[in-house]
Amino acid sequence: MNRRGYVQLELEKRRRMNNVLLLSLLLITRRKNKRTPKRFWIRDIFKKRQQLGAYHNLLNEMRLTDTEKYFNYLRMSSENFNNLLNIVGPKLLKIHCVREPISIGERLALTLRYLASGDSMVSISYAFRIAPTTITHIIYETCNAIWDCLADSVLLKPDEESWLNIAKEFEERWQLPHCVGAIDGKHVSIQAPAHSGSTYYNYKGSHSIVLLALCDARYKFTLVDIGSEGRHSDGGIFKNSNIGKRILENQMKFPAPSAFTENGDPFNYYIAADEAFPLSTCIMRPYPGSFLSQTKRIFNYRLCRARRVIENVFGILAARWRIYRKAIIASQPTRYCSSLTIDREDEFGGVIGGDWRKEPSNNLISVGRTSTNMYGRVAETMRERLSKYFVGQGAVAFQWDK
Numbered sequence: 001m002n003r004r005g006y007v008q009l010e011l012e013k014r015r016r017m018n019n020v021l022l023l024s025l026l027l028i029t030r031r032k033n034k035r036t037p038k039r040f041w042i043r044d045i046f047k048k049r050q051q052l053g054a055y056h057n058l059l060n061e062m063r064l065t066d067t068e069k070y071f072n073y074l075r076m077s078s079e080n081f082n083n084l085l086n087i088v089g090p091k092l093l094k095i096h097c098v099r100e101p102i103s104i105g106e107r108l109a110l111t112l113r114y115l116a117s118g119d120s121m122v123s124i125s126y127a128f129r130i131a132p133t134t135i136t137h138i139i140y141e142t143c144n145a146i147w148d149c150l151a152d153s154v155l156l157k158p159d160e161e162s163w164l165n166i167a168k169e170f171e172e173r174w175q176l177p178h179c180v181g182a183i184d185g186k187h188v189s190i191q192a193p194a195h196s197g198s199t200y201y202n203y204k205g206s207h208s209i210v211l212l213a214l215c216d217a218r219y220k221f222t223l224v225d226i227g228s229e230g231r232h233s234d235g236g237i238f239k240n241s242n243i244g245k246r247i248l249e250n251q252m253k254f255p256a257p258s259a260f261t262e263n264g265d266p267f268n269y270y271i272a273a274d275e276a277f278p279l280s281t282c283i284m285r286p287y288p289g290s291f292l293s294q295t296k297r298i299f300n301y302r303l304c305r306a307r308r309v310i311e312n313v314f315g316i317l318a319a320r321w322r323i324y325r326k327a328i329i330a331s332q333p334t335r336y337c338s339s340l341t342i343d344r345e346d347e348f349g350g351v352i353g354g355d356w357r358k359e360p361s362n363n364l365i366s367v368g369r370t371s372t373n374m375y376g377r378v379a380e381t382m383r384e385r386l387s388k389y390f391v392g393q394g395a396v397a398f399q400w401d402k
Contacts, residue, residue, distance in 0.1 A: 042131075049129035054113070055106040074109065075116040075320050084108065084146075091145035102130065102138065110135065111142035118322035120329070156214075156222035160255045167255070167269060169217035174306035175396055177260035177389075181222055182272045182310035183283075185212040185237060187230055189327040202230035207327070212241050214271065215313045217306075238277060247271065247282055254282065261393055268382060272307040279379045284386065298399050299387040 050056050062070040063078045071077055076084070085108055092108065094101035110128045114121065114135075121139065125132040156162055163180045170179040187208035192200055200207040208230035214223040225241040238244040246252050257266035270284045279285050286300040318324040390399070 045126075046129050046131060053106075053129040054127040055103075055109050059109060073116070074112045076112070081108070081112075088142070088145045088149045091149065092142060102134070107138050107142050111139050111146075114139055115321045115323050118325050154221075155224065156216075158223070158253050160253055163253070163269060164255055166216045166222070170272075170306055171260075173217045174309070175394065176272065176302060176306040177394065178258075178267055178269045179272050179284075179306055180254060180269050181214040181216060182307045183212070183214045183243075183277065184274065184307075184310040184314065185210055185276070186314055187211075188324065191327045191329045198231055200230045206230075210237055210241075212238065212243055213310065213313070214243065215310045217309060219309060219313050219316065221313060248280065250282065252282075261389065265385075267385065270382075272303055274304070274307060279383065281376075281379050281382060283379075284383060287383075295387050295391050298390050299383070301399060302390050302396075 059070070059073065062073060067077065074081060085105055088108065089104045092104040106128070110124055110130070113119070113127070114124050117123075119127075121135045122132050124130075124139075125135045128135070130138075166180050167178055170181075171177045187202050187204065187206075188211050189206050189208050190200060192207040196207075200209065202208045209226065210228040210230060210232070212225040212228070213221050216222050223243055225243045228237055228241055232240065239248070254269040257268045259266055268281050270282050273283050273285045275285055275288060277283055277285055284303060286303055287296040292300070
């Protein structure tokens with residue numbers, strides 16, 4: 001074969017190869033452009049929501065025949081559920097476009113069940129027969145609606161009159177004068193958000209956000225600060241929180257100092273805290289150490305006796321809303337509380353643990369020390385004055401054997 005014939009043969013081979021490649025590309029393109037069959041509008045199990053879903057079936061049955069189980073399921077009575085629905089319902093209404101929207105009652109019920117049980121959103125999806133993605137949106141929207149509708153009416157609006165009322169209750173119920181609240185903080189375990197790295201990684205080796213809260217003498221939250229990342233050092237949690245800044249900068253509108261004994265000197269109003277918080281003119285904490293004088297031991301007992309209220313509040317929170325018992329996965333007027341639920345005292349002043357302490361351990365972890373122990377002489381003088389009052393004019397009979 002001469003050179004010319006060889007060149008023509010090679011050109012023919014290349015032409016054929018190009019044709020094969022073009023045909024292959026055309027076939028692939030046609031397959032990609034071929035319309036895929038539409039997925040069904042809704043799964044068969046979800047089509048039976050109004051016949052077999054928990055809201056239309058189980059909840060209705062319990063509401064009519066077993067109010068105790070109804071309360072256990074949603075952590076509230078049907079009357080309270082209806083009251084809450086009337087408050088948040090307008091924010092949950094949806095416009096009827098193509099399909100009939102999920103009712104506001106069902107939206108509220110599945111959200112309460114999610115919070116009360118600690119079940120996953122997938123489990124709630126099966127129980128209520130609603131798609132998991134829809135469940136996620138409903139829970140998010142409903143929680144926001146509850147907060148928007150209730151925050152202003154349930155949480156405290158700091159003013160002098162409110163603080164004076166709280167101080168009066170602390171003195172009457174816990175024999176602690178001038179106390180305007182008890183404070184504590186907890187790490188709430190969460191599943192680490194995507195790409196968050198060590199942002200939420202805390203000293204306990206888990207991921208968390210911090211819930212810092214103040215409560216009154218009747219086991220009610222008055223102020224809350226939510227969302228500080230778990231990675232923050234113990235010393236920065238309180239100092240960097242909104243509550244901490246306002247307390248330390250005297251922006252809480254506490255009442256002016258006044259005497260709590262006849263002919264006594266004025267004394268600041270303050271918050272009861274544990275060793276994790278700094279001693280200051282507006283925060284009283286126990287004396288450190290084990291080998292203390294009787295006066296200091298009695299002061300610690302009296303202060304901790306009142307501060308125990310906030311421990312009970314967190315315990316009740318986790319016992320009722322069991323979502324706090326596991327890592328959370330997520331991108332009120334005074335109410336009756338059984339005397340068995342909270343810590344109480346016997347006739348001799350001894351502590352009888354509340355039923356919440358018998359519940360399996362929850363994921364609310366103490367924040368640990370929140371600041372340094374440096375304090376001024378004025379704060380120490382205040383603590384000494386309060387200590388002397390507890391062993392003098394303000395003594396109670398059951399404190400001496402503590």
